[in-house]
Amino acid sequence: MNRVAYTVAAVAVGLLAAACGSSEPPRAIPEGIPPGAGTPVPEIDFNAQGRTADLLLDWAEPQADAMNISVPALAAYGHAAAIMSDTAPGCGIAWTTLAGIGYIESRHGTYQGSSVAPDGLVSPAIRGIPLDGGPGVAEIPDTDGGQLDGDPVHDRAMGPMQFIPETWKKWGVDANGDGIADPDNLDDAALTAARYLCARGGDLRTAEGWERALMAYNQSGVYLRDVRDAAAAYSVGTTA
Template structure:
């Protein structure tokens, strides 16, 4: 793994999506022309996120539910999940404006890692919590799998032999212990809460990539999240689709 501390799972969770083909197919019989998915990196920022008071009490991502609602069906992202991504981007815009991370990038990662918290029948509750919890395969050094012996005595990932990636954004325990933050106002950083996981991912990406509005910064951030060119392209494809209002 080199210096990379975050290893999202690479399993059958994630099928590479031929976005342009799927979007054109879905447009058959429609009077609307198919959306053109932009090429290149970074992917577009998508619908602008309104300013919110993220220091208010409670789940401040709720302040973005009205923003999320008109887009939710078209993007195939639940309202609470879309609000979580936008909330994380809004917090970073105010606290780390030089990063420029967009909600579309976070949504692209969320799609690839867990289908926005819906992998294998899980769902995102109104407070952002994903249940049943999502856990990756044991990181036991099997072919194509990193070997990471247990670092948390199973307290976070439920495995006291090897670490497993956790939650909708697939953090390993060691990385979560260093970067995890509370974003839904309950006072507990929880890798199984999409608000917390999205803001944690945003902080990690900004720290690793610098200015994510540049191609170099965005690529550096994504490669730090997962050292795979295929992964980077899959996230880019999903994020680019979201940037023009299409589902991944």
Template sequence: MNRYPVRPKRRSRWPGPLFALLAATVVVVLAYGACSRDQQPRIAIPEGIPPGPGAATPPIDINAPGRSADQLHEWSAGLADSIGVGSTALEAYGYAATVMAETKPECGIGWTTLAGIASVESRHGTHAGSTVGPTGAVTPEIRGIPLDGGPGVAEIPDTDGGAMDGDPVNDRAMGPLQFIPETWKRWGVDANGDGVADADNIDDAALTAARYLCERGGDLTAAEGWQSALMAYNLSGEYLTLVRDRASAYSVGVRP
């Protein structure tokens, strides 16, 4: 039985002014270092939205037993160092995008978008000294601050009794993609083949994020859809721009 059946499509509305501002900047900025005969021009980093899809993943069996993302090891090994992303994390992003390409092809989410989000949220699962293991497990667990309504912080009273995020008073964002418990309970999915949907596993978190973004944005190859998805993930224009900048760097094979 396949793990990933096709899911229904749903679009979200998008804030027009921000879209217009970003869409108007679809240009390529050529960044050059100090001039010398020995230096080469830096690779152009595209602006605008959506960011490019990046290096194409090879064909794989998304329902292969065990950690299906392992099939992308050669692909990730050839790219990880140049973009500054751990190989296991990169496999997770590539696998999630591949699953969506097969199960929800109208979405068109690129692994670069997932990498951009994970970079901002947790430095690809390495925030505060955490590491990503070969099965995608992130240890120690990454937890956000209590969502207690303090300055600049949303107030979300506990929804899980502390069972998922360790806080029985207020919810906290969890894992490398920083899901709150309520969202994870609805969207969480197992992607590494161990039978458990775990917010602290980068495979599971990446595929869950991809599913959520595709549902919220519809067509992520269009500026409107990509913006809609990102604003649903985090309602902040500054956040959207930061994710775009990092994803765009990954799309041309360089570090942000």
């Protein structure tokens, strides 16, 4: 794989039927691809000042706990999907797909004790292992002098959506209005992932387009299935 690095850790997706402690009957998780689009994201003015993902807090708050996603993280996924719906309507990427990737890559920015601040910043910063060609690991010599990933010898995957420096330098975008494209900010990382997936997959409302996009993000059938399972769970409002 030469674009986006392997996941932070190997994870097994366990689909929980309902929120912890709920007395509701188990929710059926839809099969097939693409996974469902989930709760519709309202239209927002994403050209407004400041963190425009905050305009989706009222959308995110009622459903975040049931999916075990923090409100800032869920707003970031919805925000990215809303922007792409307006700027690239032919793509049709859903926030559930971005959330599925975010779950597999970093548990929505909470891997190894990290957390997502109200402005979308994930700290402590999440970094993957050195991509040094070891067993099961791609070999990618340093491309940024360690400026982005902190490693001057080999590249490492960065942030909650796990971009390598080469990919971030090409696709990274500022989505939270602070003037910086930051791989450690989930607003920025989610929109960057959405742009990348749309460019690679075309129409993600089709099975072919969705699969093509996910395989470009990570060339692994297991990865594709894990993301699909998580995204499908979110599409019906339950946890991955």
